[in-house]
Amino acid sequence: MDELKQKIALFIDADNAPASKFEDVLSEVANYGVVTIRKAYGNWKSPTLKAWEDLLHEYAIQPIQQYDLTKGKNASDIALVIDAMDVMYTKQIDVMCFVSSDCDFTPMVTRALAEGKVVLGFGERKTPAAFVNACSKFLFLDEEKEKTKTTVKPKNIKSDTRLINLLRQAIEATEDEEGWAALGPVGSNISNKTSFDTRNYGFKNLSSLFKAIDLFELKRGPNNSFLVKNVRNK
Numbered sequence: 001m002d003e004l005k006q007k008i009a010l011f012i013d014a015d016n017a018p019a020s021k022f023e024d025v026l027s028e029v030a031n032y033g034v035v036t037i038r039k040a041y042g043n044w045k046s047p048t049l050k051a052w053e054d055l056l057h058e059y060a061i062q063p064i065q066q067y068d069l070t071k072g073k074n075a076s077d078i079a080l081v082i083d084a085m086d087v088m089y090t091k092q093i094d095v096m097c098f099v100s101s102d103c104d105f106t107p108m109v110t111r112a113l114a115e116g117k118v119v120l121g122f123g124e125r126k127t128p129a130a131f132v133n134a135c136s137k138f139l140f141l142d143e144e145k146e147k148t149k150t151t152v153k154p155k156n157i158k159s160d161t162r163l164i165n166l167l168r169q170a171i172e173a174t175e176d177e178e179g180w181a182a183l184g185p186v187g188s189n190i191s192n193k194t195s196f197d198t199r200n201y202g203f204k205n206l207s208s209l210f211k212a213i214d215l216f217e218l219k220r221g222p223n224n225s226f227l228v229k230n231v232r233n234k
Contacts, residue, residue: 006033006094006118009087011080012052012061013100014042017123019051021141022059025099025122028139032095032118037087039064041076077103088112095120098135104128109135121195138195157201157213164215166190171216171230180219183207183226 008029012022029035038061042049045067056063064083066075077100085108087093096112098105101123109119109131121127121135124142132138158164170189175181187206190196203209207226210216214231221227 007092008033008035008095008097009037009084009091009093010035010039010097011084011099012038012040013076013080013098013103014040014049014052015076016102017099018141019055021122022055022099024139024141025097026059028122029095029097029120032120035097037091037093038062039080039083041066041080043067043076077105081105081108084108085111088115088117094118097122099123100131101127101141104131106130106134133194135195137191137197138200139197140200157209158215163201164213166193166196167210167213167216168230171228175229179229180221180227181229182221183210183228186228 010025010029026035038059040052040056040061041064042052044053044063044065053063055061064076064079066079080098080100084096084098088096088111095118097120098109099122105121106128109121112119113134113136118136119134121132121138122141123132123138125140127138127140167186167190170186170193171179171181173189174185183206198204198206198209201209203212207218210218210226210228217229217231219227219229
């Protein structure tokens with residue numbers, strides 16, 4: 001299906017997501033298709049949701065009222081999951097998008113993936129890792145993301161064992177006899193394994209990320225495309 005014609009359902013945990021970043025969410029989601037369902041969950045009588053309330057009419061978001069009936073229990077999360085499951089099975093939806101930082105929606109995400117849906121996640125860096133990794137793609141929305149490009153040093157990225165292993169494995173899976181791998185297939189290999197986006201590390205694209213790490217060699221290949229090689233294999 002043409003991505004621009006894909007139908008998207010957007011579910012917002014307003015209690016646990018920054019309203020100030022909603023335009024960033026819409027900008028990213030627009031790359032996947034058209035948002036046909038927009039719902040935001042929370043106790044709309046709470047003054048803490050005033051920023052989200054101001055966005056409801058502007059972006060045609062349907063507010064779903066959930067009272068805080070029991071201390072320590074988030075009724076909004078439960079309502080969101082019920083509605084998401086209902087939409088998944090009763091509506092013609094191709095992409096499901098969840099905006100939340102606190103709740104672990106992993107079981108719901110894995111079920112959506114099993115049904116052939118693309119699952120996009122957005123939240124702050126406190127979001128449970130299992131939820132982040134389960135999504136087809138997850139983008140961090142907190143301010144740290146904005147500052148990462150200038151504050152994170154390559155040596156700190158090199159110390160991220162999980163990231164380095166992920167990059168190396170993707171190269172090994174797609175490299176030619178000389179150890180060179182085209183950047184496109186490398187990126188696809190990574191995306192097929194886990195939620196991954198170079199912007200979460202402060203880089204615009206995969207080539208910029210590889211350039212910042214001296215563990216890899218990058219060069220131009222056919223049609224001016226990038227090829228990457230694991231330095232330790234040289």
